[in-house]
Amino acid sequence: MKNTKNKEIVEIEIFPNPFPGRDYNIDMECPEFTCLCPKTGQPDFGILDISYIPDKLCIELKSLKIYLTSYRNEGGFHEKVVNDILDDLVQISTPRWMEVIGVFNVRGGIHTTVSATYEAPKNSSKTKKKK
Numbered sequence: 001m002k003n004t005k006n007k008e009i010v011e012i013e014i015f016p017n018p019f020p021g022r023d024y025n026i027d028m029e030c031p032e033f034t035c036l037c038p039k040t041g042q043p044d045f046g047i048l049d050i051s052y053i054p055d056k057l058c059i060e061l062k063s064l065k066i067y068l069t070s071y072r073n074e075g076g077f078h079e080k081v082v083n084d085i086l087d088d089l090v091q092i093s094t095p096r097w098m099e100v101i102g103v104f105n106v107r108g109g110i111h112t113t114v115s116a117t118y119e120a121p122k123n124s125s126k127t128k129k130k131k
Contacts, residue, residue: 010067012092013060020056023096027051028061030068033102038075046078046104050089053096055120059089078104082114090118 033048048068052059067088071081082102090098101115 010070011063012067012088013063014057014093015060017054017056017058020054023053025051025053026058028059028064030065033068033071035071035078035081036073036075037107038077041075043072044078044104044107046102048082048085049101049103050085050098052089052093052098055094055096057093057095059093078102078112078114083116086116086118094120096120 028050030048030050033046034043036042037044050064068085071085074081076084082100086098086100089095089100095118097117097119099115099117101113104112104114
């Protein structure tokens with residue numbers, strides 16, 4: 001994962017899912033998420049909620065915290081930030097399902113909530129019948 005402004009590589013660590021045969025939700029909240037407004041350079045504050053159903057891999061929390069903290073120096077509209085985070089997390093963990101919701105504090109009299117969802121493609125292999 002890359003912080004594009006500072007060109008830093010921020011690694012998100014993963015580990016094997018201890019229950020890959022079961023669907024279960026992992027819900028994480030980052031109540032102090034910060035990024036920079038691309039127009040003013042001022043900080044935007046919000047709550048970031050990440051929920052996912054892991055497949056074979058889970059996201060390690062400390063590395064996720066470091067990755068999310070890197071956005072404090074990153075400019076981006078709320079829509080871009082939320083979608084970039086979803087793309088990065090899906091790329092590293094290949095979940096069955098994931099949603100990232102950013103609930104941003106009021107800026108200019110407007111409260112913004114951005115959500116982005118990913119769902120893994122269903123297994124489309126067809127069973128061939130014996131003749």
